[in-house]
C-alpha cells in the first residue's frame with residue numbers, strides 16, 4: 001500500500017492516538033521523502049489493533065455509474081471548451097477536506113460514497129466538473 005507522508009500526517013487528527021505512528025514504524029519512506037509504503041497485511045493488522053475500519057466501497061453498479069458520469073462530464077467540458085482541470089489550489093483544498101472526511105478511504109485514497117479514485121492527474125480532486133457526492137456536498 002502506498003500513501004504520502006502528508007496524507008498520514010493529515011490523518012493524525014481523525015485517527016486514534018498512536019495509529020499513524022504505528023503505520024510509519026511498520027512501513028518505509030521513499031528516498032524522496034514523500035511516499036510511504038506498507039505491506040497490506042501489516043496495515044490490516046494495525047487497523048485491527050486500533051479498531052480503525054475503512055468505510056466499504058459502494059456496489060459495482062454505483063461505481064460504474066459514477067465513472068460513466070465523470071467521463072461524460074469530461075467529454076462535455078471538452079466539447080464546450082470549458083476547463084477540464086481545476087487549479088492546483090482548488091485540488092489541494094478538496095484533498096484537505098477529503099482527508100478529514102469520515103467517508104474517505106485512507107488505504108486506497110477513494111471516496112466510499114462514489115468509489116472514485118481521488119488523487120492523480122485525472123483523479124476527482126482535479127476534475128473541474130466533479131463534486132463531492134455527500135449530502136450536503138463537502139466541496
Ligand code: SF4
Nearest residue numbers: 098101111132134138
Ligand atoms: S468526496 Fe466528499 S464524501 Fe467523498 S471523501 Fe471527499 S469529502 Fe468525503
